[in-house]
Amino acid sequence: MPISALSFNGLRNLERVEIEPVPGINLIVGANGSGKTSFLEGIHLLGLGRSFRTRHLKHVIAHDAGAMTCFARLAGDPPLSIGLRRSRDAGELELRMAGERVARLAQLTEALPLQLVNPDAFRLLEGPPAGRREFIDWGVFHVKHDFFEAWRRARRALRHRNALLRHGRMDADSLLAWEQELAHWGERLDALRHDWMAAFLPVFQETLAGLLSLPELTLRYSRGWDRQRDLRAVLEQGREVDRQMGFTQQGPQRADLRIRLGRHPAVEVLSRGQQKLVVSALKLAQGRLLERTTGRTCLYLVDDLPAELDAEHRQVFCRLLESMRCQAFVSSVEHDALVGPWSSHTPLAMFHVKQGAGGRGRLVPLGHGQTS
Ligand SMILES: Nc1ncnc2c1ncn2[C@@H]1O[C@H](COP(=O)(O)OP(=O)(O)OP(=O)(O)O)[C@@H](O)[C@H]1O
Ligand SMILES: [Mg+2]
Structure with a gap:
């Protein structure tokens, strides 16, 4: 089930995130240090209950926040909401599904199968x-x-x-x-x-x-x-x-x-x-x-798409990803590396991570169905 709404609060340098991704390819562009990886990390947390950057979730909580919350609504009939919260004081991760507390991470993992491709691949x-x-x-x-x-x-x-x-x-x-x-x-x-x-x-x-x-x-x-x-x-x-x-x-x-x-x-x-x-x-x-x-699709997080890949292989990778009709979140510092390889049939959205005062990152939608 693709994510139809995402909301993050107190996640690293990001200001409150409230976005509605498309079920296809979601492109995330922004300068170094703007918060692209942090954004993908939030989705990873929802699917796996852990970060791909640190073993200590306290580091994921924004320095000036007391807690971090991540929430996603998964499209479906009926839609399903999943969420988690980690406060600075209580070491425990609080998991929620359809409004209820759940004890097992496996329940979130089952609801949101995801794979990460990043420069550490x-x-x-x-x-x-x-x-x-x-x-x-x-x-x-x-x-x-x-x-x-x-x-x-x-x-x-x-x-x-x-x-x-x-x-x-x-x-x-x-x-x-x-x-x-x-x-x-x-x-x-x-x-x-x-x-x-x-x-x-x-x-x-x-x-x-x-x-x-x-x-x-x-x-x-x-x-x-x-x-x-x-x-x-x-x-x-x-x-x-x-x-x-x-x-x-x-x-x-x-x-x-x-x-x-x-x-x-x-x-x-x-x-x-x-x-x-x-x-x-x-x-x-x-x-x-x-x-x-199973008939279920997997969500893909692709951090820093151009890292290690030449233009031709990047194109081949994107075409393959697109052909799978999965939901994907693909980031890059270069706008040009993200535009181009997608066909006009694929739902496409682009978000810009803008860096503001004090290094805070803000996710701004640049429009759906357009990439330039
Ligand atoms: N717990 C935290 N609270 C506040 N800011 C943090 C926290 N952890 C990291 N940061 C800052 O968040 C910023 C965003 O980092 P992130 O790795 O998400 O950037 P990025 O857009 O992926 O950059 P790059 O293009 O270099 O990979 C960095 O400037 C980092 O110092
Ligand atoms: Mg990064």
């Missing part, structure tokens, strides 16, 4: 496996209903097993019970990830081919434990070493997505621009698969 390839695991799990979460329960229970069992491993004297019965729980839910998680991967792969290949030619690029899902043995045997046989290390070394918590170019890890051989395009292909393919399997 290469980190998905370069960074630790956790980012790639999260990428897989985003896909599984949105298409398989029982994923969240399996993920939650496996995580809980792992936490208990690790705590017991670190105890001086192990309670053998409890350890066995949590191990069985971990083995059961871990296998389930793996089956879900595995099935998702089988569906994802052809969609990714098709998407990548539309962006650039890298026929040798391969993706492989690695489940996090030895391929020959089931998880129960791995946990049982690894118990002693795990106890010495103080944590569980193999299991679904070690799953990864291996991305290679021929025989080399892709990150070692691709240029920065190529890395951004590969990551873009991964993220656009997520949205495509979501749409094909």
Whole structure:
């Protein structure tokens, strides 16, 4: 469901934001430091409950404000409102949906599937496996209903097993019970990830081919434990070493997505621009698969569109994004980088982030359906 109204208050340097985005492409233009990334960060918070810039949400609250609130109305029949609030004093994030307090972030995430493409995109390839695991799990979460329960229970069992491993004297019965729980839910998680991967792969290949030619690029899902043995045997046989290390070394918590170019890890051989395009292909393919399997569209946040991309690849990326008929928010410091690649059939709006006194940023609509 696209966002039909957005309202932010107390978000970084931005003055109160009240806008009505179009269901298609929303372009955000403004000078360095005007607040473009902050604006996208607000939408990211609504969909994922966390920022892509900081782990500490207190930094997102405007310096002179006591709290930050973000609100979105999602178009639909009936429309659905989602919101969150974080005050400087209370560390807790308050979540709301259709006017009611909700406890689980997963409810917001489910309502607003979103993907971010920004200048840090290469980190998905370069960074630790956790980012790639999260990428897989985003896909599984949105298409398989029982994923969240399996993920939650496996995580809980792992936490208990690790705590017991670190105890001086192990309670053998409890350890066995949590191990069985971990083995059961871990296998389930793996089956879900595995099935998702089988569906994802052809969609990714098709998407990548539309962006650039890298026929040798391969993706492989690695489940996090030895391929020959089931998880129960791995946990049982690894118990002693795990106890010495103080944590569980193999299991679904070690799953990864291996991305290679021929025989080399892709990150070692691709240029920065190529890395951004590969990551873009991964993220656009997520949205495509979501749409094909559930009929729901994914929202895209594209921060600093021109970063690392030449004019031709920028054009190809925009065309692909547009063809998916998703809602997108695309930012740039350069007005000219944002205009041009869109067809006249796509709903289009442009917003200018104007910097005022004291560095405050104000979002001003520049008109709908026009880009120049
Ligand atoms: N908590 C905060 N309160 C007030 N201002 C803040 C806060 N955090 C950051 N800022 C300021 O907000 C401004 C906007 O930053 P932002 O990263 O959104 O700009 P941008 O338009 O994306 O710039 P660029 O084009 O350089 O990426 C910066 O000047 C920054 O110093
Ligand atoms: Mg920025």
